[in-house]
Amino acid sequence: MLIVQKYGGTSVGGLDRIENVANRVAKAKFKGNDVVVVVSAMSGETNKLIEYAHHFSKNPSKREMDILLSSGERVTASLLAIALQEMGIGAVAMTGRQAGIQTNSIHTYARIESINTEAMKTEISKGNIIIIAGFQGINKEGSVTTLGRGGSDLSAVAIAGALEADACEIYSDVDGVYTTDPRIEPKAKKLDFISYEEMLELSSLGAKVLQSRSVELAKKMGVKIVAKSSFNDNEGTTIAEENEVMEEVLVSGIALDKNQARVSLREVSDRPGVAAEVFTKLAEAQINVDMIIQNASTDGTTNLGFTVPQSELESARELISAFSHDIGSVDFDENICKVSVVGVGMRSHSGIASSAFSAMAEASINIEMISTSEIKVSMIVDEKFGELAVRVLHEAYQLDR
Amino acid sequence: MLIVQKYGGTSVGGLDRIENVANRVAKAKFKGNDVVVVVSAMSGETNKLIEYAHHFSKNPSKREMDILLSSGERVTASLLAIALQEMGIGAVAMTGRQAGIQTNSIHTYARIESINTEAMKTEISKGNIIIIAGFQGINKEGSVTTLGRGGSDLSAVAIAGALEADACEIYSDVDGVYTTDPRIEPKAKKLDFISYEEMLELSSLGAKVLQSRSVELAKKMGVKIVAKSSFNDNEGTTIAEENEVMEEVLVSGIALDKNQARVSLREVSDRPGVAAEVFTKLAEAQINVDMIIQNASTDGTTNLGFTVPQSELESARELISAFSHDIGSVDFDENICKVSVVGVGMRSHSGIASSAFSAMAEASINIEMISTSEIKVSMIVDEKFGELAVRVLHEAYQLDR
Numbered sequence: 001m002l003i004v005q006k007y008g009g010t011s012v013g014g015l016d017r018i019e020n021v022a023n024r025v026a027k028a029k030f031k032g033n034d035v036v037v038v039v040s041a042m043s044g045e046t047n048k049l050i051e052y053a054h055h056f057s058k059n060p061s062k063r064e065m066d067i068l069l070s071s072g073e074r075v076t077a078s079l080l081a082i083a084l085q086e087m088g089i090g091a092v093a094m095t096g097r098q099a100g101i102q103t104n105s106i107h108t109y110a111r112i113e114s115i116n117t118e119a120m121k122t123e124i125s126k127g128n129i130i131i132i133a134g135f136q137g138i139n140k141e142g143s144v145t146t147l148g149r150g151g152s153d154l155s156a157v158a159i160a161g162a163l164e165a166d167a168c169e170i171y172s173d174v175d176g177v178y179t180t181d182p183r184i185e186p187k188a189k190k191l192d193f194i195s196y197e198e199m200l201e202l203s204s205l206g207a208k209v210l211q212s213r214s215v216e217l218a219k220k221m222g223v224k225i226v227a228k229s230s231f232n233d234n235e236g237t238t239i240a241e242e243n244e245v246m247e248e249v250l251v252s253g254i255a256l257d258k259n260q261a262r263v264s265l266r267e268v269s270d271r272p273g274v275a276a277e278v279f280t281k282l283a284e285a286q287i288n289v290d291m292i293i294q295n296a297s298t299d300g301t302t303n304l305g306f307t308v309p310q311s312e313l314e315s316a317r318e319l320i321s322a323f324s325h326d327i328g329s330v331d332f333d334e335n336i337c338k339v340s341v342v343g344v345g346m347r348s349h350s351g352i353a354s355s356a357f358s359a360m361a362e363a364s365i366n367i368e369m370i371s372t373s374e375i376k377v378s379m380i381v382d383e384k385f386g387e388l389a390v391r392v393l394h395e396a397y398q399l400d401r
Numbered sequence: 402m403l404i405v406q407k408y409g410g411t412s413v414g415g416l417d418r419i420e421n422v423a424n425r426v427a428k429a430k431f432k433g434n435d436v437v438v439v440v441s442a443m444s445g446e447t448n449k450l451i452e453y454a455h456h457f458s459k460n461p462s463k464r465e466m467d468i469l470l471s472s473g474e475r476v477t478a479s480l481l482a483i484a485l486q487e488m489g490i491g492a493v494a495m496t497g498r499q500a501g502i503q504t505n506s507i508h509t510y511a512r513i514e515s516i517n518t519e520a521m522k523t524e525i526s527k528g529n530i531i532i533i534a535g536f537q538g539i540n541k542e543g544s545v546t547t548l549g550r551g552g553s554d555l556s557a558v559a560i561a562g563a564l565e566a567d568a569c570e571i572y573s574d575v576d577g578v579y580t581t582d583p584r585i586e587p588k589a590k591k592l593d594f595i596s597y598e599e600m601l602e603l604s605s606l607g608a609k610v611l612q613s614r615s616v617e618l619a620k621k622m623g624v625k626i627v628a629k630s631s632f633n634d635n636e637g638t639t640i641a642e643e644n645e646v647m648e649e650v651l652v653s654g655i656a657l658d659k660n661q662a663r664v665s666l667r668e669v670s671d672r673p674g675v676a677a678e679v680f681t682k683l684a685e686a687q688i689n690v691d692m693i694i695q696n697a698s699t700d701g702t703t704n705l706g707f708t709v710p711q712s713e714l715e716s717a718r719e720l721i722s723a724f725s726h727d728i729g730s731v732d733f734d735e736n737i738c739k740v741s742v743v744g745v746g747m748r749s750h751s752g753i754a755s756s757a758f759s760a761m762a763e764a765s766i767n768i769e770m771i772s773t774s775e776i777k778v779s780m781i782v783d784e785k786f787g788e789l790a791v792r793v794l795h796e797a798y799q800l801d802r
Contacts, residue, residue, distance in 0.1 A: 056480060085465070
């Protein structure tokens with residue numbers, strides 16, 4: 001088997017932990033596998049470098065940031081290779097460039113365009129373990145690029161796809177994907193299996209096991225991911241295409257997102273296109289609008305509500321003031337949160353949404369906004385009821401069984 | 402003018418110091434110069450990374466060490482570029498690879514083979530300041546290489562040579578090159594000018610302003626070096642070819658090297674080739690033999706004395722034990738030091754050596770070994786007389802005038 005393993009910042013967050021990772025990698029090799037490892041920077045390193053840069057500039061040049069930030073992963077990769085060599089195991093460290101990772105030129109948020117696997121395949125054929133500095137590549141001009149936060153996940157998935165690896169194991173300090181955040185609901189259970197689609201909904205809603213771009217890429221390339229902890233030998237969660245096994249599962253998990261704010265526009269004049277104009281401006285300002293609700297009112301005006309990330313509320317506020325002549329009143333509310341029920345079973349089973357609403361009503365939690373997709377029901381509720389809503393829904397779908 | 406500036410680890414050893422360097426670089430640019438900057442890692446960084454590697458292995462793989470160690474200079478280069486950009490000055494950071502530095506494949510001690518100046522020339526023509534991560538390049542296979550301790554000096558000189566720069570300024574925490582170590586002789590004076598040859602003798606003898614390989618390279622490429630402090634605006638010392646101005650100077654400086662040990666082999670059997678065999682073995686073990694003295698004795702045996710760096714004495718001791726049947730007795734002495742008088746004037750002026758010996762005799766310092774070259778007289782004396790010898794010779798050649 002050819003296995004790609006990725007170890008995150010916490011897993012390599014110190015010399016003893018790198019030693020621990022070396023032992024895990026060696027074990028996989030001794031079982032007869034070919035192993036390619038992708039590593040993050042030691043935890044805290046990237047933030048330290050960003051702080052350094054911010055000492056000089058609030059908005060440092062992205063090209064230079066990429067040279068700066070790519071250094072952390074190189075340190076971990078070379079140290080891990082040295083640790084393995086000391087165990088008598090053939091290992092070779094590679095930078096993103098040396099591993100053949102070609103990206104576009106969008107510095108600090110580059111996209112992988114292609115991977116030249118030649119150098120990697122040569123080392124694999126020699127029986128060597130390859131340790132690759134994650135999160136980085138080069139563009140066509142040869143400049144160093146990085147892939148954005150959590151980019152090492154992306155490196156691992158892309159490499160697994162390019163090498164047609166049998167598995168892509170993503171190691172962190174978490175055992176896998178849970179039915180909900182165990183800090184909110186202690187009865188939360190680890191999932192053995194989750195589909196790409198569900199994982200995408202859960203990760204964009206705040207379950208931080210996997211960067212969502214890497215889940216998208218895994219889906220696209222058909223790479224099976226196993227999310228595991230590097231601190232124990234628990235089974236982990238497999239993320240892959242839906243299959244027969246999943247038919248019985250209706251709901252996989254409950255996610256809570258506290259980073260939302262609601263904007264309510266009341267008495268919006270019925271002049272055609274006002275709503276469209278508002279959302280166009282928001283999009284131009286790169287403000288992420290999530291849920292939208294529009295109600296026609298009786299007096300010839302409409303009410304328009306939507307949510308944005310809290311960090312973007314200030315920009316939204318400024319932008320909307322330009323529309324004051326078309327809008328009766330505007331109301332901003334940061335004290336809300338979004339609770340989502342996610343499950344591929346919703347596609348084929350009706351009634352999932354209604355049982356969510358019933359459970360919320362029974363617990364006397366008022367639902368302020370609702371949006372649904374094929375595999376998700378999201379509800380905006382008062383922030384103070386967020387954790388309660390999660391527990392109520394977790395119970396309603398019997399996710400602790 | 403096109404100026405190459407190199408800032409060492411102490412000069413960039415903190416965020417405030419990098420800010421200070423940015424101001425100095427900006428000043429050179431505002432004077433109308435094109436400026437290319439080469440930087441070292443922040444002081445302490447390289448040692449920290451070496452310690453990390455030694456946590457895993459006493460003898461870490463050199464290929465991986467190069468990926469590890471090259472990261473420190475990248476951090477400084479990108480931070481300095483960001484600092485300059487924040488001042489509104491066009492600046493671009495480059496790794497060794499991006500600057501076109503091609504080396505051979507001797508990892509951790511690579512030699513620069515060629516520099517492709519295309520990328521640098523493009524940026525210069527745009528009016529940009531280039532900030533280059535020193536100490537590093539890549540080999541023909543694209544692997545990262547480093548140039549050994551002090552390698553950033555080498556990067557700077559090679560780049561200055563390749564770009565045909567008008568000057569190569571090497572900044573450290575020292576004002577320039579002194580007639581001797583001011584901690585030993587407070588009357589030591591800074592030299593305005595010193596020849597490559599003299600500098601080579603002084604640096605290999607312990608004056609740590611410039612790495613000696615970079616002086617050799619500067620001589621070969623005809624690059625004029627100015628050694629300066631980044632903490633003040635003093636003039637510094639120019640290192641270049643001897644010229645007419647220098648005719649009057651007989652002696653430029655006095656160097657003290659306390660890192661020497663003496664090996665004395667007594668009653669070496671007169672069998673031909675014993676001495677040759679000893680030195681061949683020492684060379685094979687990469688032990689640097691410095692001074693050698695052989696005396697024929699009356700009883701058909703010879704006495705053989707030589708010096709090695711203290712750090713290599715243990716290896717030398719082991720090696721020599723293999724010759725016990727050919728040698729009467731062996732004596733090791735770490736309590737010695739080497740005092741050297743350096744000056745190109747010796748070439749044309751006789752009597753320099755003899756006045757050294759007279760001065761030492763007057764001060765009752767016993768000279769145990771002597772070696773001379775065209776521009777140097779070195780003497781081995783008891784370690785406890787080292788500083789005194791320096792002061793006596795400094796006075797004898799009136800270097801404080």
